[in-house]
Amino acid sequence: MADTHSNPSPPHPHPHPPSVTVTETDLSSTLVTPQLQQSTETTTTTTTTTTGFNDVVEEKQQVSADTATAASSASSSSTSNKMIIPHNLLSFKEESNKVSDLSDPQRNSLQQLKNLLTGDPKYEVSIWGVPLLKDDRTDIILLKFLRARDFKVKDALTMITNTLKWRKDFDIDALIDEDLGDDFDKVVFMHGYDREGHPVCYNVYGEFQNNDLYHKAFSNQERTTKFLRWRIQFLERSIRNHLHFTQDGVNTILQVNDFHNSPGPAKRQLRIATKQALQLLQDNYPEFVSKQVFINVPWWYLAFYTMISPFMTHRTKSKFVFAGPSKSPDTLFKYISPEQVPVQYGGLSVDFCDCNPDFSMSDPITEIPLKPNTKQTVEIAIYETCIIVWELRVVGWEVSYSSEFKPDAKDGYTVIIQKTTKMSPTDEPVVSNSFKVGELGKLFLTIDNPTLKKKRILYRFKIKPYSD
The missing domain is CATH 2.60.120.680 (GOLD domain)
Incomplete structure (x- = not known):
């Protein structure tokens, strides 16, 4: 790109x-x-x-939403009407993608992984529109898998092999051009860039308060699978349209997760689908997120976060930032300039500038x-x-x-x-x-x-x- x-x-x-x-x-x-x-x-x-x-x-002023310390349980939070937000792990800092900036052991791991892939026909494929071998962008792809596995070459190779198998089983190549409708366009959308140039993806859980939309997505296993396919299709298209896979380019996405009016833990199928999606993304889309910003976080999310956190790596959790309703705009502005933030989240950006061209x-x-x-x-x-x-x-x-x-x-x-x-x-x-x-x-x-x-x-x- x-x-x-x-x-x-x-x-x-x-x-x-x-x-x-x-x-x-x-x-x-x-x-x-x-x-x-x-x-x-x-x-x-x-x-x-x-x-x-x-x-x-x-x-x-320091935006304190992402550094609040948990001091009581979720149940006591509900009683006192005060939301306690989990304390962040050590904040994640995105590494350089320049091979020259790698340590000697990291460069050796990258070369070893290339050697293992070369000559095996099953690795002579493209992934996210990039050839897995013999391309200027190949190093960026391989570094994503290596970093997800702490530069352990055999573990990274296993992850690549499993990802290629999953992509074939999920028929990703056909999925890219499949017409899955526009029912969920307001659930997930891309809008603007953060202060470091990453494209920003918004996930709006409150849209599932609409019973018709919830029914379309989760009323049975077939519809849940279709929703997951739509979500994966959206991610695949976003990666191909917005990321560069170059040493000096933008290679990750900032995710904003909005819990305003979210249905909550009572919606069992949504909870199950969220866990499934999380597992799919962690297993098959390594190092595609620069930061996960959770806004309008309700008290009940603590219990849900506690439930799903064992399924996430320490590296994944280090990218998380949490903000309650009162701190959400300021937290977004810490990472995204207000002119890039949609109006509904406190900024001045609208999709088509109809209000003021x-x-x-x-x-x-x-x-x-x-x-x-x-x-x-x-x-x-x-x-x-x-x-x-x-x-x-x-x-x-x-x-x-x-x-x-x-x-x-x-x-x-x-x-x-x-x-x-x-x-x-x-x-x-x-x-x-x-x-x-x-x-x-x-x-x-x-x-x-x-x-x-x-x-x-x-x-x-x-x-x-x-x-x-």
């Missing part, structure tokens, strides 16, 4: 780029007496110059921390006539938002674009707007957080030409 993902580049600099000033006002004094507000509130101002887009302002996943976002009882004002100074378009959201809202344009001319009139509005979690997740700038001035976007919760502002804007 020739094309590789890279961080999106900003557009060509605008002749007169706007400057952005972010002003933070501490409103905590209002909790004492309203009369003291004017004299005691504190303001912090930061100014940056942009080229039509925005420099990223990141909140310097001016923006796409390649348009970067500015992130600003919003402290409790504070007000942030984003001031964009505009130096020419134009059309400015912007998007803004605060994950979970519970804030007030307003926008206005103030001309620089002393006799100019302030234009209220959107009056101060209380935004609730049930409102539209993203505010999209535009304004025709006929005279020089400043656009003000104001967000007031009256809650005791830390929040995060995401916004981006574009300058477009405008003529009378």
Whole structure:
């Protein structure tokens, strides 16, 4: 695959780029007496110059969702209404795929494995569209099997042999082009890339709350087998379409597992099918996952995780990251830029940009921390006539938002674009707007957080030409 993902580049600099000033006002004094507000509130101002887009302002805080320590059992979690998340193993760091970066014993193991495969007709095949022998991409394939077996050559050879047999029995070559329908398209889908360029796959277990869909997938063994074939087909196509199998390319996928509204342990057939799929993937798709991020994790998943963890290797479990509902967006943003995260998960990305065709996943976002009882004002100074378009959201809202344009001319009139509005979690997740700038001035976007919760502002804007 020739094309590789890279961080999106900003557009060509605008002749007169706007400057952005972010002003933070501490409103905590209002909790004492309203009369003291004017004299005691504190303001912090930061100014940056942009080229039509925005420099990223990141909140310097540790995302703790993936490091929470288990302190009680799942049953006590249910009683106290507090979810305890399993403590992560040592966090996995993806190794280099360059042969020159391997240790001497690892290089020797790779060569030994090649020698064992060479000359045997049963290994003169292709796997994931890559010849198993005598191809520039072969080393990447073989390293996946070696790493899955701790560079034990005989164990890696056995795994390759078993995988080839399973692929033949499962008729993978025919499966690639088989029409299995689109019933499960919302259950599993690819969307965007993470901060390191890995494609991201979302697994949405809550879709199985739909009884009709659950019946189609798990009502009998034949349908369960068809669902597993669909899942394997999806993975095969994703591997061929998104991975490069090159030393400097992207060779793994980041998996996001969403448990929001998941049916839970009561759905026995789903539980069984999940275990079957896990075993198939671990046995036949080694080292294809860079990270497993579990979001909106409910308390009952602890019991399920305890049940399936013995079937997983230590290396597999080291790739796991867990986050409860309140920490899910921040955890995703730790690994995936907000412009690449779907709207339903707290980001600004939509599949086809129907809501705002001016923006796409390649348009970067500015992130600003919003402290409790504070007000942030984003001031964009505009130096020419134009059309400015912007998007803004605060994950979970519970804030007030307003926008206005103030001309620089002393006799100019302030234009209220959107009056101060209380935004609730049930409102539209993203505010999209535009304004025709006929005279020089400043656009003000104001967000007031009256809650005791830390929040995060995401916004981006574009300058477009405008003529009378």
